[in-house]
Amino acid sequence: MAQQRGKTNKADATRRQLLDAALSVISERGYADTTVDRIVEVAGVSKGVAYYHFASKADIATCILVEGVGGIIDEFEVVAAAAPSATNALVAMMESFAAVIFRNADFGRFLVSELWRRGREWSDALRVLEERLLAVLRSQIERGQREGSIRAGVDASFEAVAIVGMVLTATLHYIREAEQRIEDGCAPARAHAETERAFLFHIQDYVHHANA
Amino acid sequence: MAQQRGKTNKADATRRQLLDAALSVISERGYADTTVDRIVEVAGVSKGVAYYHFASKADIATCILVEGVGGIIDEFEVVAAAAPSATNALVAMMESFAAVIFRNADFGRFLVSELWRRGREWSDALRVLEERLLAVLRSQIERGQREGSIRAGVDASFEAVAIVGMVLTATLHYIREAEQRIEDGCAPARAHAETERAFLFHIQDYVHHANA
Amino acid sequence: MAQQRGKTNKADATRRQLLDAALSVISERGYADTTVDRIVEVAGVSKGVAYYHFASKADIATCILVEGVGGIIDEFEVVAAAAPSATNALVAMMESFAAVIFRNADFGRFLVSELWRRGREWSDALRVLEERLLAVLRSQIERGQREGSIRAGVDASFEAVAIVGMVLTATLHYIREAEQRIEDGCAPARAHAETERAFLFHIQDYVHHANA
Amino acid sequence: MAQQRGKTNKADATRRQLLDAALSVISERGYADTTVDRIVEVAGVSKGVAYYHFASKADIATCILVEGVGGIIDEFEVVAAAAPSATNALVAMMESFAAVIFRNADFGRFLVSELWRRGREWSDALRVLEERLLAVLRSQIERGQREGSIRAGVDASFEAVAIVGMVLTATLHYIREAEQRIEDGCAPARAHAETERAFLFHIQDYVHHANA
DNA sequence: GATGAATGAGTCTTCATTCAT
């Protein structure tokens, strides 16, 4: 994966532009249907720079995935370290996870579509990140069991995966419904925010009862 | 989508061969990286027949998805109609869903990667099927609330999506782990069946508590 | 290297057209400056067929080289087997070699430019062929030494290489001079044939004395 | 072609570094597959300086060829002027020619691959140099005929070309064999020097007899 | 003098689809 070298701000800015453009284009039609031509068009740069900053189209996608999931993990770890209780930590992590997806549905869709794909250049990198993300969740669930807020019968390993699956799937579902409503003119654009609040309430309630 | 014509058994067999070959190839490298050349090679037929049985490459994929999800829905409806209680129905549906994925991980991976993609030829068809699948789940959850086995606080709409997300994600995760263990030689091939049993116990326990 | 399958005459004809077009284009500007676009344009076929019949641009070049040098070797072997004496065989081989180059200067130029290049896809194949060609020459020189027509002091290995180098270099030189004269209008087009005769006389005289 | 400006030693050193790097890279993969990026990387300078010292990539190659062949011609002329007899001169020139190639096989390979190529930027320059080189050889052969050491039947024009072809081809062949032996561990690195001595003996013997 | 980011035309290659046999 292309490394960012702190050389110039200009170069970094170009790199960022390409990454942003790529994510938006990829989420629009998927990685395979995304052309480098389109990415550089959206980024407003020439095709050559794309290959000056990244080794390949796959390298761009890998950077997006790694930086994106890496950011989520970083926040998970910060949240976990700061939370007064495991329950608190889990709630905060789910909120933070959902917030990232809500704010960047493009990234969420890309992530889901790639999470189980095999044979991609980034498959290995992604699996490592996934494991790290699950590990943070697992450790908080186990902490909750030690603290007594989560019943012993829960399988930490299972719940970690289940939470990721629920949040990802349900968030994308809710986003699609909200987008549909806005598109149909049945709801104002702020419906998005309301959907997010309602969704967060549901999932926290669900996990709370499952753990009790 | 190409209709199956009951004409000959030969034709049906060829059609089935193509569909199976396509699914296996698609799950290996994704729809976009799958070539018609490769499909017919795996199916052991000439390229001409593929276009005799299907209108296009997308048509093949659509058939796989529609027939696959359609089968799941059909079973859901049968199970729901036969179940003595909502709780019973939900458990049976989750079991049946997971069983399909366990038995055909290729299909599961393809489904997940396409579920949220927009702009595909089959996107609309898939969304309709998804809605039908969710509707069956929702109706059983609501029945459970009427029967008193599911607490009123549960949002049926949310739980339906959450269950689909959990089952899909967790099943694929467990399958990958089992595959990894078998690959590494750390476990015998029957580890698959044991994994499935353990997984089913976890998810039923989890949903049971979340609903109680 | 793409294998020719005797399936259809049509397909074989297309393959041959591509090979001929490729040789003519390659000899015009060299392999690297030859585009597949230009080859198919000259061949009068679509770009797709080129890749249906050959694996790559390099594959086309390899076929030209292998078939071309292979043809020379075949003729060498026939000539060597039929010649009443080693001297006779050597003369006939030099004539046959020079004739191929005179008749197809394009091929000669391509061969010389690739003979010493390393790291090409066809480098290994070419080296094997070169060794076979040298072996035929060597065996006739050694036969001449046994027959007493070639002095013992001659190093067969060296002379084989020397003959190839002389014939190749001198032939191309003479061709260029003849082309130049025709281009300048200083000589009629038949100058080519006269040049070939004069050249053959010189080289045979030279080798004859060197061996005596 | 870029002129060397006696300005600074620094500039000259950079120029030389670029030329050496270019020759080594070109001989490795050919002119067309050589990138300016790779040249400056090997030379250890930035891309800007390359274009400060040379007008273009072709300019670099032209300089290598012109300076290389020019050096050979210069030495030929010095040798020819100093030699007591034509035979002496020819021997010395062949030795000097072979020595250059032995010491710089990269240059030899580049020269051979470009000698017959048409349409290159340096094609004309190269042809002029070739003609000058052949002229020196021819004049010594004719001198030998006047001195009586070379039989009248020899065609000076032909022998000049033949010698160039033989030396170039045979030298490169011997170098490759020596490199192969060293690579295979079948011979020590000094095998190179021995090969050169044996080769020189063979070619001088061959030409001597051809001329007698 | 020196740097390296940026350009964009040009190449090879792929592949869904068609159709003559």
Place this chain on the structure above:
DNA sequence: GATGAATGAAGACTCATTCAT
């Protein structure tokens, strides 16, 4: 019904060259 040769549009990637800093 079946085959496989042919099509051509489209896409990833390269690289000589320029130029602002």
